[in-house]
Amino acid sequence: MKDFEKKMQPPRGLEPEIWFTESYRKHEGHPMMTLLAIYKGNYYRFVLAVIFFFIKHACVWVLPIVTANIINDITISNPNLLRNLCFYTILMIVLISINVPMNYLYTDYKSQATRYVETGLRKALIKKLQVLTISYHVGTQSGRLQSKIMRDVEAVETLSTQMFLGILNIALNIIVAMVVTVSKSFIVFLFFLVTTPIAAFTLVSFRNIMKKRNADFRKEMEETSAKVMEMVELIPVTRAHALEDEEISRMSGQLLTVAERGYRLDLIQALFGSVGWAIFQIFQVICLAFTGYLAFKRAIMVGDIALYQNYFTTIVNQVSAIITLVPTIAKGIESVNSIGEVLLSEDVEHNEGKKEISDVRGEFEFKNVTFNYPEKDSRVLRGLNLHVNPGETLALVGESGAGKTTIINLADGFYLAGGGEVLLDGVDMKAIDLRTYRKHLAVVPQTSILFSGSIRDNIIYGCDDVSEEKLNEVIEAANLKSLIDKLPEGLDTNVGEHGGRLSGGQRQRVAIARALIRNPKVIILDEATSALDSISERLIQEAIDNLTKNRTTFVVAHRLSTIKNADKIAVINNGRCTEYGTYDELMELKGEFYRLKKIQS
Secondary structure (H helix, E strand, O other): OHHHHHHOOOHHHOOHHHHHHHHHHHOOOOHHHHHHHHOOOOHHHHHHHHHHHHHHOHHHHHHHHHHHHHHHHHHOOOOOHHHHHHHHHHHHHHHHHOHHHHHHHHHHHHHHHHHHHHHHHHHHHHHHHHHEOHHHHHHOOHHHHHHHHHHHHHHHHHHHHHHHHHHHHHHHHHHHHHHHHHHHOHHHHHHHHOHHHHHHHHHHHHHHHHHHHHHHHHHHHHHHHHHHHHHHHHHHHHHHOOOHHHHHHHHHHHHHHHHHHHHHHHHHHHHHHHHHHHHHHHHHHHHHHHHHHHHHOOOOOHHHHHHHHHHHHHHHHHHHHHHHHHHHHHHHHHHHHHHHHHHOOOOEOOOOOOEOOOOOOOOEEEEEEEEOOOOOOOOOEEEEEEEEOOOOEEEEEOOOOOOHHHHHHHHOOOOOOOEEEEEEOOEEHHHEOHHHHHOOEEEEOOOOOOOOOEHHHHHOOOOOOOOHHHHHHHHHHOOOHHHHHHOOOHHHOEOOHHHOOOOHHHHHHHHHHHHHHOOOOEEEEEOOOOOOOHHHHHHHHHHHHHHHOOOEEEEEOOOHHHHOOOOEEEEEEOOEEEEEEOHHHHHHHOOHHHHHHHHHO
8 A cells, every 4th residue: 555655646746636726727728738737747657658558569560560471471482481480470479478567567657647646636626625615515416526526537537548548559550550551662651641631530520519418418417416316315205205106207307318418429429430430441441452453563562462451450440449539538528627617616715824713712793794695685694793702502593594594604604794793702703714713613413414434433523532531421421321332332333324323313412422522612503402302302402411511502493492591592583683681581571582482382
């Protein structure tokens, strides 16, 4: 593994993801220039690969000459025929034998270069996804992003191989064939040249339509990937409501659209290939007749017919290979553009150059804050004013769409205020490096997000230096001990995909333990006890009480009974704070909070 890492060193000491992003930005709109740029530092590997390819293919290029010479020796009854046969036999055996080590070296250097870029591009995409804003992720289907990371990068790797090695190898084959031909017969060489403009015309005539069909197919594949992921996540809902047939029908329509796009692409590719093949086969027959006529006229020797036929076949095959490569190249170029959509996105959370904070007291002040989401015209917050003291628990209540979730999105820095100020410890959050702030933040969402792995892995995520003593304290505080004691593998029990092997309440307690292990100064609880049974709610409420001690806490809750102990309650209505106070104060006020509480009673 370490030896392989040494081979994968980036050019100029830059991190691959930085280098690739720079290359995309510098050559935006020029996919082939971008492709050349991202391989900088690896060109020598391609040069060595071509050299080894040349050596390993020597037997293929020499065999037609040997064949022609043997036929000519037999035809003219050369007295040295036996000696020549021995020489040619030994020569061919040697050339064939060195093919094996040369092919290994060719593959070694080619793979080093292409795998370096393949890995680097995926790293670059992953790094960019980590800094893109939450609004970008909300507006982009995860299936599309997955397709870019896996399918498009693979297509770029294939394009690289074809561009840097496939085409160079094709050029070598053609050059060797042409050089040998012109040294033997200039007339035959001129005949060979006739095929070149025909090949070029065939390539150009299909280029634009191939590009469009590949773009259509790529976009439809991304759409399908996104819908497949949605379908998998919805299976429990689909099964619960007996909607299997409807889901099958919905997906069948999408799959049919993909098939139709693929069908159209296949047809144009097939037509493209077959037209080129037919043209060159006709010329190959003409070549046979032409060289046969020259031999009949004693302009060339009989054995040279085999030589020219072999080399003409080589040229035909290589030009046909170029034609065959065009769909792959078109697909690869489209994938280069597709990856660029992410790497060149400007929808990034900018933290560089902003104030870094090493400690957080947890005082928040919302001063006349207004906000609207980019994709919506109407304002969600309209002059919101709130103050939260350090260590205080603020509960946000109100009807759906009132702006509660937007407030916590401003509190954790996922979004920045459109107007007014959100101050953290007296500093405008727009001026803070939010990455340093979030080291003191913990979020427990309504739906716990767990990854495939053990309970231990999920709890200590991002905190690798946690002692067993600290871990046990957190498990106790999160009311997880009784659960873990019952499991045969204890803390090392695998939770399954998305924590599917645990109940909703158990997942939520693991999420609370994950928050506790970070020892945060600010906590955001987004309806953490919603949709749970009374026993699970009690266990989680106890865990939350342990979590929120002496920590500034924002709580979004629909169950008003769960926020009796909150220091302050803010009633949010139409983007404003319409009531503010303790539970008892708001009940005595007999206003909007009182009405909401009575509805739930």
